[in-house]
Amino acid sequence: MYGRLCNAFSALTMRDCFGMRGLTNYHLSCCVNTLLQTFFATWEIGDLLDKWEAASARADTVPLELKRVLTAMRRDHSQPVPHRDFIHSLDRNGVRLNTQHDADEVFLSILNFMQQQMDDKPLALEIQNLYKISVETYLRCSECPSVQTLTSYLLSLPLHVKEDHDSLEDCMTSFFEHQELKGINCCFCAECGKKTPSKQGVKLLSLPRILCVHLKRYRNGHGFTQKLDCRVTFPETFDFSETLNEALSTDFAQSSWEEVQTTYGGHHRGTAYMLMYRRGSKEELQQPELSG
Incomplete structure (x- = not known):
């Protein structure tokens, strides 16, 4: 994909x-x-x-x-x-x-x-x-081979956070999963000449030198904004081999890795909202030191 x-x-x-x-x-x-x-x-x-x-x-x-x-x-x-x-x-x-x-x-x-x-x-x-992340948004008709695509870019990756324990890997997997559009959500297919069920999703085309990840910890509802203090874990090094065929590791210049881990979230804990990852060589990934 x-x-x-x-x-x-x-x-x-x-x-x-x-x-x-x-x-x-x-x-x-x-x-x-x-x-x-x-x-x-x-x-x-x-x-x-x-x-x-x-x-x-x-x-x-x-x-x-x-x-x-x-x-x-x-x-x-x-x-x-x-x-x-x-x-x-x-x-x-x-x-x-x-x-x-x-x-x-x-x-x-x-x-x-x-x-x-x-x-x-x-x-x-x-x-x-x-910071530019190249992506392709696609809409695939479920009743014919038609696929509509649009290439664009993001400057940060906005990841939805669940209201219970979560991880960066899970957030990314959810972001790139396709959605089934059925019923009133059906979209018009030019080849079929009518609204049809379809699958909508995002494909990653390329990653930048510096990847900015935005953990969306706020929800709006009933006229109020709610902050999600739930725990979201993220690794010092991130291997995309099974999900996006990429390898990442965190850019936290201000703290030791032990201090960074305290920002996973949870009751009475600090919560990270943005993560910065730097692209490097595979050789550097073998020695992922982070000094404080």
Whole structure:
């Protein structure tokens, strides 16, 4: 179903970074701070932004302020990083201060701001391509050989979380399972000339260098938003050989693996909402060290 994909992913260790940098919680900026740490750990972003010479130095330019703060994070480690200008640039672009934000929404907003506000469009596209997941949505008629397909891409993989114990493997399997469309859900088939039962699903075409996984822990119903604190386990290294023919391992630059495991969720526990995985060689996967 997913073809022969030859990508492999390996852990990004602290040795691959410039070391951790302190970020103060400024006007409820903890969500943005976490994303800044992942952008810093993704060294490719800093390297690409270093190549960019902005034509304008406007204060509301998110990619310019991101470039500045990532540069500052590489310098003297004895002081917290001055990142207020970056946070204010987000505020001027609609990501408001003093507000609890969804990490995935802020992540996608920052990538979109880079596409919109960078005057070097090929360079902006290179940054987006670091996260681009190519997928094919298909609709297969159950009464004839007709198959309708649409190729698109995602910048993060949105995975539904069940309300009991779950795992990353189960969430991914559910995401790629086809759905039976019957009864009032039947779709029109041009070959049959009528609405027919069909199967709908998503095929993975390619994975990016950095895979962002969004665990959807919130449910809306009866006018309320409910957070799911249920336990969702995820491995330090993830082997796609049986599901997507891929191998992945987590990019957690801020913590040891033991600390990361405390974010599986459950009552009175921290809960992870976003996971970052880095692609590497199969040889690196054989030694998946993660230092703290």
